[in-house]
Amino acid sequence: MAYDFDKIARDYDRMNHLMTAGLDRCWRKRAVQGLHGKVLDVACGTGDMAVELLRQGCSVTGVDLSLEMVAIAKRKVESGEWKVADAEHLPFADGSFDAVTCAFGVRNFVHLEQGLSEMLRVLKPGGKMVILELATPDSKVVRPFYNLYTRRVIPLLGKRIAGNEEAYTYLPQSIEHFPKGEAFLDIIQHLPFGIHRCEQRKMTFGVCRLYSVEKQKGRPE
Secondary structure (H helix, E strand, O other), X not given: OXXXXXXXXXXXXXXXXXXOOOHHHHHHHHHHOOOOOEEEEEOOOOOHHHHHHHHOOOEEEEEEOOHHHHHHHHHHOOOOEEEXXXXXXXXXXXXXXXXXXXEOOHHHOOOHHHHHHHHHHOEEEEEEEEEEEEOOOOOOOHHHHHHHHHHHHHHHHHHHHHOXXXXXXXXXXXXXXXXXXXXHHHHHHOOOOOEEEEEEEEEOOOOEEEEEEEEOOOOOO
């Protein structure tokens, strides 16, 4: 079930930076390295990923289902192109973009395979799809501290700062139930598109994963 992000749009940036101690900015910077040309940012939120893409010299189109999120993104990033659209039904032709990105958004897709398929559909052959997503750490040493923080501290911060405990209780629950690592890559590799390369990189003890997927040039045999 996807959460209604209109409810938390106003405090979204502040809570993201607070919850991650500012590491979300570092994760985005690493994710956009090497990207170029015309880029689609799916589930763009308030435009933070677009900011990093523009710094790379990319041309950015952002889409999000939340009208309030897109409104904030428009004010933050004047040079981008913004659309309110469903990630599972992207309003673009096949092969329209050199790269497609999604930061902390695929976890909220109602139908994961459909959303990923749409991202690959609008990606040019030879293009790259880059996904940032939160995950539970593998380490048995780190995991107890992570659980305490996500299950207790984050909902409390959400209640006191954003006035919305429900949204920040949903957050850790959605992370725990989302496929991570090889399980997520396996889903991508079984989609009806030719994949040249599909890999992940763990960041900050594995609480964030960077997934990089290169679409095969031409049609698969």
